[in-house]
Amino acid sequence: MNLGRGTRWLLVSDLHLDVTDDDPRNPGRVLPGFLHREVPAAPGMQQHLVFVGDTFELTGLSENESLARLDSIFERHPATLRALEACVARGVQLHFVCGNHDVELARPSVAARLAALLAPDDPTRVRVHPWLLYVPSVLMAEHGHLHHALHRIPEVLRTAVNGTDGLDLPPLAAWHAHPTRSRLSRAGAVAQACLASERAERRVRGPAYDELLQTESQRLALNGTAVRELARLSRFRTVSALPLTATRMVLAATGRNISGGQAPAAAARVAGILEAHGSEVAWYISAHTHRALESRLEGSPTRYINTGTWSSDVRGQGPDQLDRQVFPYALIDVADDGGTSGGLRYWHPDAG
Template structure:
């Protein structure tokens, strides 16, 4: 028999040290948590932030710690409400995204835990790669399936807190905003070559040992974890043109949405099925396109939790109504059956 639980999942708040987003995710999140979580009763509650919760990437370790504290201090109401949730027994999960990959550092994860739940640190869990609830759901940010943002050796950060990870191509472009376009393009080219080398290292014995350890944390067969790690791969010949397109559009103040998420979701779900570890739900973010759909040749249901910031790229209600905030709900019954899907929360209760 399973323990009944309710999972709420949301992503891409992009909370930074300022609060200038017109959609004000740092103001909306506490209201959501108060109405949907703190005032709720019933089964065990989990809140999952599916990546890019914070603007926290590209910093050295000490800078990461300082910046995390600055962000929480700037969003004081969010900080206090998250603490209240943890104190109430709500399990808070933070899945790392490409904008807050620094959370994977052991020291940064520990600092987040001590800030939000100083008495019961186990109430805060950081997932460097993805969250797996056996037979229920998998939640990952999705950037690992998107070559311009992919970090092939992601688990090295989680294990050793290393500063040796190379920036993915788009991060290399944005890391030098004051440099000339030529020098930034050179940084992107070097990042592509570094990503190619990292992809080769992922297939070596040393990284296999990290995947073996990760399989224990994820409660998955090691072979399944190895296959999942190799589902997506960085290739310069295909990634460089797509990166260049995004660079040009970014310079013009425009963005494009990735269409890769549903295809990647299908690959993940079918790989889990093949290893006898199928899940009812696959949840991701990253694309800023909130949607729910079936997956091809697989019973798993796909949900993308969109974004709570102003960069909405989907065609759902949040595109026309900027006071509609997407999230996913997954309810687990005592018999193991699940229900739920994509939802929209409005601060007026609509």
């Protein structure tokens, strides 16, 4: 992969494409127009299009179910499939960072199916990143759910290796996985998910997972100690997660959500770890919260971007809240000398 010189990076997130098309913002219908206009043929420039997680709705599915669902999603959104195929034909490199709603992409078979659908002639043009995407000195992108206890899936790298382990549902997903069950039954599922998460956290800090992290550091070309520190930066703890889960349930029942208008605390810690190991980046990009945001990180040269959502579940205070036909994305240009420019942008289908 070109490590950033003379390149353009476009990043979007949280489309939540599903087998239905009932989202009022219609992200599956809007995306092809965005790709046609914002990712044109650009001879001499290497273009990268990054989906920063929750691109698809695959939560809690088995391997075979995930494969079938992925096929069905593109059958429901054929224009999106054609637009992504056209990007590949123009030489664009596609990247899919796993989120909590499409962590099943980490399974090798599901990643291979995605590549076969979008780039049958050259599957290497489609890359799935189970955890994060790192471009030295330029950017680091991760979905962000691993810093949120209620959605944290600690052992995602194990899934990328053997395709089956590591996908225990986190507490909040366990609650929503069976909406027809009684509250008592769903509470029991949350309790089991908490126990599974606690066990997973212990394994993530053990020698066996260290081997996976070492392999990941080689794939990322990122300092091994930095990778271990990033993997252990956040941690699920039942004693703090259960009250937060209860709060989220109450807010959801009343049609509200937890507010927030600044970079998450984890963002500054991520930037600090990278800087401490000589692996600093100009931009740290995450998603997950559905709040589009750009801000500086205190005490760091790294700028933070949250790419928001293209779904109707907008939670920020930006123009995409006021006009639901405004869609956020991040644009990062890298000059030949390595300097970067760009930031959070908003796209409107009717704009000139």
